[in-house]
Amino acid sequence: MDQPNDNIMVALIPTDISWCKIDFPHVTLVYCGKIQNAKSFWRNELIKRVSSLSIITNPIYLKVSGVEVFGEEEKVDVLRLVSTPELLSMRTFLEEFDKGDFPVYKPHATIGPEGSVTNWNSQSTPQPTFLVFENIVISWGEEQLFFNLRKL
Numbered sequence: 001m002d003q004p005n006d007n008i009m010v011a012l013i014p015t016d017i018s019w020c021k022i023d024f025p026h027v028t029l030v031y032c033g034k035i036q037n038a039k040s041f042w043r044n045e046l047i048k049r050v051s052s053l054s055i056i057t058n059p060i061y062l063k064v065s066g067v068e069v070f071g072e073e074e075k076v077d078v079l080r081l082v083s084t085p086e087l088l089s090m091r092t093f094l095e096e097f098d099k100g101d102f103p104v105y106k107p108h109a110t111i112g113p114e115g116s117v118t119n120w121n122s123q124s125t126p127q128p129t130f131l132v133f134e135n136i137v138i139s140w141g142e143e144q145l146f147f148n149l150r151k152l
Contacts, residue, residue: 021112
């Protein structure tokens with residue numbers, strides 16, 4: 001039985017998702033924890049911060065450095081992405097909301113469960129060399145609030 005999603009995160013949404021085998025392709029900027037642990041004023045503060053970020057940030061292009069497997073219990077295939085100053089600046093802008101357990105930020109986009117790349121290659125889906133992001137989203141449980149990044 002599926003558990004309801006009670007996580008909060010801010011993520012970038014790729015424009016092309018042909019490489020992906022999951023329902024919600026994204027690159028997490030910050031994981032903000034569980035809804036029940038969120039401070040009451042966080043929601044509005046997070047919305048203001050992400051809205052401001054979308055106004056000052058151009059669409060972002062991230063180079064794919066390869067495919068890796070992430071996870072311990074639930075393993076997934078991911079596209080590893082090359083970090084850029086723009087990406088790190090976006091993350092820094094939101095860092096006060098970060099509740100993630102990982103000491104090092106490893107930008108990646110999940111392809112699907114481990115073994116997805118095997119299926120992916122057999123379907124002649126080419127590995128992308130870049131991912132383009134024009135939107136940023138706040139996921140608050142099942143609710144999602146999307147913002148367009150500023151157009152060049």
